[in-house]
Amino acid sequence: AQKVTQAQTEISVVEKEDVTLDCVYETRDTTYYLFWYKQPPSGELVFLIRRNSFDEQNEISGRYSWNFQKSTSSFNFTITASQVVDSAVYFCALSADSSYKLIFGSGTRLLVRP
Amino acid sequence: EAEVAQSPRYKITEKSQAVAFWCDPISGHATLYWYRQILGQGPELLVQFQDESVVDDSQLPKDRFSAERLKGVDSTLKIQPAELGDSAMYLCASSLDSNQPQHFGDGTRLSIL
Numbered sequence: 001a002q003k004v005t006q007a008q009t010e011i012s013v014v015e016k017e018d019v020t021l022d023c024v025y026e027t028r029d030t031t032y033y034l035f036w037y038k039q040p041p042s043g044e045l046v047f048l049i050r051r052n053s054f055d056e057q058n059e060i061s062g063r064y065s066w067n068f069q070k071s072t073s074s075f076n077f078t079i080t081a082s083q084v085v086d087s088a089v090y091f092c093a094l095s096a097d098s099s100y101k102l103i104f105g106s107g108t109r110l111l112v113r114p
Numbered sequence: 115e116a117e118v119a120q121s122p123r124y125k126i127t128e129k130s131q132a133v134a135f136w137c138d139p140i141s142g143h144a145t146l147y148w149y150r151q152i153l154g155q156g157p158e159l160l161v162q163f164q165d166e167s168v169v170d171d172s173q174l175p176k177d178r179f180s181a182e183r184l185k186g187v188d189s190t191l192k193i194q195p196a197e198l199g200d201s202a203m204y205l206c207a208s209s210l211d212s213n214q215p216q217h218f219g220d221g222t223r224l225s226i227l
Contacts, residue, residue, distance in 0.1 A: 043220050043223065047215050100213050101162070102159065107155070
């Protein structure tokens with residue numbers, strides 16, 4: 001079975017703080033993809049990143065960075081110097097080789113206070 | 115504004131009524147998905163199309179839900195009759211192919227009274 005766990009239901013930080021959103025996944029497939037999506041209050045899910053299971057290199061995009069560790073089945077997301085506009089619900093998702101169906105975690109609500 | 119178009123943005127209706135949602139994917143995207151997102155949870159796939167064919171509808175409650183993508187472009191999701199538990203956000207997504215990133219629309223927020 002495939003599963004994504006986002007243990008942090010809600011995180012509140014003050015602007016300019018760094019924040020890390022945790023994601024732990026389960027799959028028996030050897031080929032799979034991991035994703036992060038952002039859902040602002042408007043409701044649209046905004047694609048942030050896709051990572052395949054064979055590429056464990058960490059990735060940085062501006063203030064965003066992702067840490068993929070197969071040894072701990074984790075794909076954590078860090079926002080550096082957070083801004084109020086980062087306030088949203090963030091979803092981690094898994095897509096495995098067998099079906100490519102996206103399995104979402106329950107999301108982490110991030111509130112960045114001025 | 116999302117490139118995947120969905121309408122309506124909001125729908126309020128009474129239980130036992132019929133309701134329909136429409137989705138127009140990004141041009142050229144062969145794969146189209148309908149998800150249901152209950153408040154406080156992640157989206158769950160209802161149905162996946164590859165062109166006009168259904169690839170996966172294992173989670174679609176077929177006694178009341180139906181989906182079609184007749185010409186392999188836009189799609190309609192229907193609920194009849196609606197039940198109170200159907201209140202949720204219904205999201206449409208599309209991708210170039212099934213192993214490519216999915217791009218989502220703004221969703222339709224459904225409230226059943």
